[in-house]
Amino acid sequence: MNSKVPLLSIRDLQVSFNTREGLVRAVDGISFDVEHGESIGIVGESGSGKSVMVNAILRLNFATEVIVKGEILFDGVDLLKLSEAEMTRIRGREIAMIFQDPLSALNPFYTVGHQIGEAYLVHHPDASKSEVNRIVLNALDKVGIPEAAKRIKSYPHEFSGGMRQRIVIAIALVNDPKLLIADEPTTALDVTVQAQILDLIQSLREQSDSAVILITHDLGVVAETAQRVMVMYAGRAAESSTVTSLFEAPSHPYTQGLMRSVHSLENSSRGSLKSILGVPPSLINLPGGCAFRPRCSHQLGDQSKCNTDKPELRLVGKSNVACHLPDEIIKSNSVSDV
Amino acid sequence: MSPLLEVTDLKKYFATGTSKLLHRPTGQVKAVDGVSLSVEAGQTLGIVGESGCGKSTLARILTRLIDVDSGSIVLNGVDITKLRGAGLQKVRRDIQIIFQDPYNSLNPRHSAGQIIATPMQIQKTVSKKDEVLRVKELLELVGLNPEHYNRFPHEFSGGQRQRIGIARSLALQPKIIVADEPVSALDVSIQAQILNLLEDLQRDLGIAFVFIAHDLSVVRHIADKVAVMYLGKIVEMGSSKVIYANATHPYTKALMSAVPVAKTGTDRKTRILLTGDVPSPIDPPSGCRFRTRCWKAQDICEKLEPDLMDRGDGCVSACHFPEIKA
Incomplete structure (x- = not known):
């Protein structure tokens, strides 16, 4: 395989939904690459389009009301042009997904062993019973479920939340996918269990060299697990860079605001948090120009480009930033204390 | 001066399962099992713990939304447990x-104004004529546009709705507000707004808060005192400054170490990674309830339940082997 071609390359992806109230632009022109074995984090608040975007990669939730434009190149093949049958061969085998809520991701009527085996059998229809059994046991073992041979016949309700998420991960990994998409995998879990699951995803990635796209609203989770980060706002990328430069020098005014809003364990000051004013915009009638403009603390005036042009990502310092502010201002802001 | 709210040895057990033969419950969930705490006027007590530790049950007991099995709640010198x-x-x-x-x-069928006015109507604290005025005042106080009192909940965003809920709780000018995870359903940038609002309200109106959360960093930001709960019991409690700087209970330590930090360069290796999940409160472990996940557990932990002991700096901790710095 040509290593120069990224594993996944998304080019100007747009996903919109036709609703009674109007056209909702959930994803509004996003481009990014994922290299083999890489771990990339996507951060954003609710409604920023992060889940819609990854669902689009697997072509999930595609109803007739959805309009998708752009390209999703996986190993050089545009997933949006594939037939449904070809797509089925990719789902679960080449690209697998871990969902947010492990309870609704599992079928309560089947044993977990059956559900993991099913994920394997879909792509290996000729596998013998004993082979499937061996694969399932191995998968349960890998995700750290004790006494796998016994638990194989258990139903989802017999497991705790953290154990259920481990089973969802086992299902995702049973076919050794090249790309693993984890959509808020720990949001439904307690913090001590979250630490276990993040640790598991991390070590499985290191063993298998699958690439991981991790979606989260928690900057802390990204800081600890990803190598590169993309910050999304109102369906677009606000900033994209390596984890180190994002956390050392957040550049986009939105990223800076997010960082200031995070109340850290180490920071003991009880002074008021610097919150971002206002609320995220409705995606139906997005303001022209920069979507963050109404909440931005550095407005360039009414006649500026902020009001008229959507900013594109451009390199400022070490980060790609989608902002019209002059480079000097972005750089000087990013070094100020956050 | 005696504290505004003093709670002693609260217990609440829920019955689970029914034996067909005897028509009697077969088990008990010990949701809150001997909790004592106090809140001073104008101060904030934070209560942290994972799901199933009994913190929401405690909130409901304190506000008398559910009855308690035993123990007492004294508010402002009056025993309100059995009222x-x-x-x-x-x-x-x-x-x-x-x-x-x-x-x-x-209530989706009530306007924001109606929602906020309801407590005042029930308690008859404000005349009909002043009601709208007071509602507008409250809306302004929580940072909403007073002209929006005719709007319905679905017309507001999540953060704005939480502000309506806050305005409703302020309508009767209470001395203490129990906030049960008030920001966990909100986005980070909105969380900060709501936390700031609560702090401003406390400063301006002198309200005491019992602030319940699963997020340690949120509690650290807002609380004067913090109590950590595990399986229905308080395992460590004291001034939040001291506890965050120097936790002695292994569970508190693990909980703090598990929080992902929005910073690079943190060493994941030094993290205390607990094994397993929180055990079922129907059948909690004998002795110390944390011992099944604790790396310091020894024989005594299985046999003897540790009491909350003063650790020397005004904080209490329930552990046989607390990590006290020499």
Whole structure:
């Protein structure tokens, strides 16, 4: 395989939904690459389009009301042009997904062993019973479920939340996918269990060299697990860079605001948090120009480009930033204390 | 001066399962099992713990939304544990609650104004004529546009809805508000707004808060005192400054170490990674309840339940082997 071609390359992806109230632009022109074995984090608040975007990669939730434009190149093949049958061969085998809520991701009527085996059998229809059994046991073992041979016949309700998420991960990994998409995998879990699951995803990635796209609203989770980060706002990328430069020098005014809003364990000051004013915009009638403009603390005036042009990502310092502010201002802001 | 709210040895057990033969419950969930705490006027007590530790049950007991099995709740010198009818209604003026989910805690068929006015109508604290005025005042106080009192909950965003819930809890000018995970359903940037609002309200109106959360960093930001709960019991409690700087209970330590930090360069290797999940509260471990996940557990932990002991700096911790710095 040509290593120069990224594993996944998304080019100007747009996903919109036709609703009674109007056209909702959930994803509004996003481009990014994922290299083999890489771990990339996507951060954003609710409604920023992060889940819609990854669902689009697997072509999930595609109803007739959805309009998708752009390209999703996986190993050089545009997933949006594939037939449904070809797509089925990719789902679960080449690209697998871990969902947010492990309870609704599992079928309560089947044993977990059956559900993991099913994920394997879909792509290996000729596998013998004993082979499937061996694969399932191995998968349960890998995700750290004790006494796998016994638990194989258990139903989802017999497991705790953290154990259920481990089973969802086992299902995702049973076919050794090249790309693993984890959509808020720990949001439904307690913090001590979250630490276990993040640790598991991390070590499985290191063993298998699958690439991981991790979606989260928690900057802390990204800081600890990803190598590169993309910050999304109102369906677009606000900033994209390596984890180190994002956390050392957040550049986009939105990223800076997010960082200031995070109340850290180490920071003991009880002074008021610097919150971002206002609320995220409705995606139906997005303001022209920069979507963050109404909440931005550095407005360039009414006649500026902020009001008229959507900013594109451009390199400022070490980060790609989608902002019209002059480079000097972005750089000087990013070094100020956050 | 005695504290505003003093709670002693609260217990609440829920019956689970029914034996077909005897028509009697077969088990008990010990949701809150001997909790004592106190809140000073104008101060904030934070309560942290994972799901199933009994913190929401505690919130409901404190506000008398559910009855307690044993123990006492003394508010402002009055024992409110067993109050009923008119007596209980009068207490509700002093103690109010903010709920976790701003979507389910507001009646979708009532306008924001109606929602905020309801407590005042029930308690008859404001005349009909002044009601609208007071509602507008409250809306302004929580940072909403007073002209929006005719709007319905679905017309507001999540953060704005939570502000309506806060305005409702302020309507009777309570002395203490129990906030049950008031920001966990909100986005980070909105969380910060709501936390700032609560702090401003405390400063301006002198309200005491019992602030319940699973997020340690949120509690650290807002609380003067913090109590850590595990399986229905408080395992460590004291001034938040001291506890965050120097936790002695292994569970508190693990909980703090598990929080992902929004910073690079943190060493994941030094993290205390607990094994397993929180055990079922139906059948909690004998002795110390944390021992099944604790790396320091020894024989005594299985046999003897540790009491909350003063660790020397005004904080209490329930552990046989507390990590006290020499």
